[in-house]
Amino acid sequence: MPTSATPFSPPNPAEARLLLLDKHQVETLLTAEAVLPAVREAFLLHAAGEGRVFPLVREPLSTGGVFGIKSGDVQSQGLLGFKAAGFWPANRALGGEPHQATIMLIAPETGRPLCIIDGNAVTTMRTGAAGALGLMHLARQDSIRLTVFGSGVQAAIQVQFALACLPSLQQxxxxxxxxxxxxxxxxxFAARCDIAPAADHNLAVSESDIVITATPGKAALFELDAVRPGTHLNCVGADTKGKRELPPDLLARAKVFVDDANQARQIGETQWHAETPVTELGDVLSGKSVFARADKDITVFDMTGLALQDLTVARMLYAQALQDQGRHAGIAWPW
Incomplete structure (x- = not known):
């Protein structure tokens, strides 16, 4: 994390500046190769107890949108910040993206903002990377067939990372x-695999090694009996109270993994079955928990998104931008 000696947080408060990274700048700086290790670090920090995740804010608005704040810190690294984000479905009629997010990094020594970052691409990429880590450590590595629910931004990034991390995928x-x-x-994806819409969603699930759900999450997307032994599911859409994508009783049949146990019980698939035993993926990545997949295991990765993922990726972007300040806008921010 850049320290208070950086040009955007100088020792003299009167000379302080605030770095701004808009959508186009973030998309230029962001690569899958850089995001994956940053997200992995977030999981490991969480598992080690070095990264704190603060209480979640997630509230419906009278406008029809949902507003949330995910925040946290890593005290040993001087990393502090938050992401204000949510879902505004009416944006589609305006030609805009329903998911909206803004990230702020803050100097923990002074409380002053260091950087404001358009968070849409960050959210997309870090969620895709988290999904990839789930597949790499939980799914069968010889998986051939994948079914994805959704064809929007998040569905696309999940498939992109899946094809990159599992070379065996063909359909x-x-x-x-x-x-x-x-x-x-x-x-x-046509150059990488055979891809087509499913004629029957339950049949597609029953024939798949991997199922990814990336929808607004209003109700179960398929029937319980469609899930065959050996299937792995990455579940992205349930991220608010009342949302779900999985059929009732599936979690009872599965080995369930989450990014954060408390948060998953609040807003993820496990809100419907709070008593379900879960393992945090960070514990698997760190070796604290050992998972050896059996052939007939059904595994579920209930992804609700860690604030630490946003912060480690935002820190990476901030550091890259500081190396080339001439291309990135900053404004005076004295105090």
């Missing part, structure tokens, strides 16, 4: 909300 079926062909979605 992708997708189910979107209107059950129609999405040629743009298919074109993104």
């Amino acid at each position: 992708v079926s997708y189910v979107n909300t209107n059950r129609r062909r999405d040629e743009k979605f298919e074109a993104r």
Whole structure:
């Protein structure tokens, strides 16, 4: 983490500046290769107790949107900040993205902001990277068939990371909300795999080694009996109270992994079965928990997103931007 000696947080408060990274700058700096180790670090910090996740804010608005704040710190690294984010479905009618996020890094010594970052691409990429870590450590490494529910931004990044981390994948079926062909979605992956819309969503699940759910999460997307032994599921859409994507009783049949146990019970799939035994993925990555997959295991990674993931990725972007300040806007921010 850049210290108070950086040009954007000088010793003289009157000379302080605030770095601003907009959507286009973030997308230029952000790569899958850089995001994956940053997200892995977030899981390891959480497992070691070095990274704190503060109480979650997630509240419905009268506008029809949902507003949330995820925040945390790593005291040993001088890392502190938050992401204000949520979901505004009416944005689609405006030609905009329903998911909106803004990240702020703060100097823990003074409380002054160091950097404000457009968080949309960060959220997309860090969630894709988290999904990849789940697949790498929980799914069968010889998996061939994948079914994804959704064909939007998050579904696409999940498939992108899945194809990158599991070379054995050959076939992708997708189910979107209107059950129609999405040629743009298919074109993104056609050179890497056979991809087509699923004619029957339950049949597609039953024939898949991996299932990814990345939808607004209003109700179960498929039937319980469609999930065959040996299947791994990455579940992304349930991130608010009342949302779900999995059928009732599936968690009881599965080995369940989460990013944060308390948060998953508040807003993830496990809110519906709070008594479900869970293992945090960070414990698997650190070796604190050992998972050896049996052939017939059904595994679920209930992903609700860690504040620490946003912060480790934001720190990486901040450090990169500081190396080339001439290309990134900053404004005077004296105090």
